[in-house]
Amino acid sequence: MSEPLFIKLRKRLAVKPESIITLGDICQLFWDGRREEALARMPVYQVKPSDGNLIIIDIMQVIKQIRRVYPEAALEVQGSAHIIVEVMNPRKKASLLLVAMVWVLLFVGAGLAIMNFHTDVSMPQVHQRIYSLITGQKSKQPLWLQIPYSFGIGLGMILFFNHIFQKRINEEPSPLEVELFLYQQNLDQYYIQHENQENERTKP
Structure with missing residues (x-):
């Protein structure tokens, strides 16, 4: 029986504008070493200027990305079902x-x-x-x-x-x-x- 992939979404993440968010950025992953490293580098979302300051990423988006590469993987999802990504846009200098x-x-x-x-x-x-x-x-x-x-x-x-x-x-x-x-x-x-x-x- 193959070892299940354990996924736990983080609570919050801060990124720069137009960053590429990877699975390792938003999740804690536990699997065998080689596939775990490959999954951590998998892109999940590209930050766009129209997104504003906050992005909500759902666990279902993560599962769809993983199923696309590993359709037969047994998934064990823990923790929150959402992660809030804050886009750190440049701030104006305070007066x-x-x-x-x-x-x-x-x-x-x-x-x-x-x-x-x-x-x-x-x-x-x-x-x-x-x-x-x-x-x-x-x-x-x-x-x-x-x-x-x-x-x-x-x-x-x-x-x-x-x-x-x-x-x-x-x-x-x-x-x-x-x-x-x-x-x-x-x-x-x-x-x-x-x-x-x-x-x-x-x-x-």
Whole structure:
């Protein structure tokens, strides 16, 4: 009995415009060495300018290509049924003026959000009360509480996002990275579902 060919589609692939996508690029293959190497070099798709930024390759396209060369091969398909290929088109250089405007907008917006939160929870009165309980005296500006608290907000944000500029503090992903990962997963599912619906509509 011949050994089956095991196929597992990768999740995502990034290629340059007008690249030729091979079976080895989009699949993990396990077979005997000689035929496995030949299959890995087999072209599956030619990226065209009309494809845009994303291409969905279905496992059925892969199986058709393999059956064309090895019609009698026993196939064992595992993993996802689709792979998303991202075409890395050249990006325009970011405008420094636009980046500065966005930075200022985010900075002011974050500052206003923190100040509004402190107003809602009456933070100045809380600090005054804590100061009065500890020292037995009243002060409208207990700076020895407010100054460390202000530095603590910044330190807390650094620890929360797990980054100091581009340097990661530890290997644990930050909540923002987890949310971006979940967002990317949902986006990929939308692309795949949308592609399937388009294919259903274009059937004769």
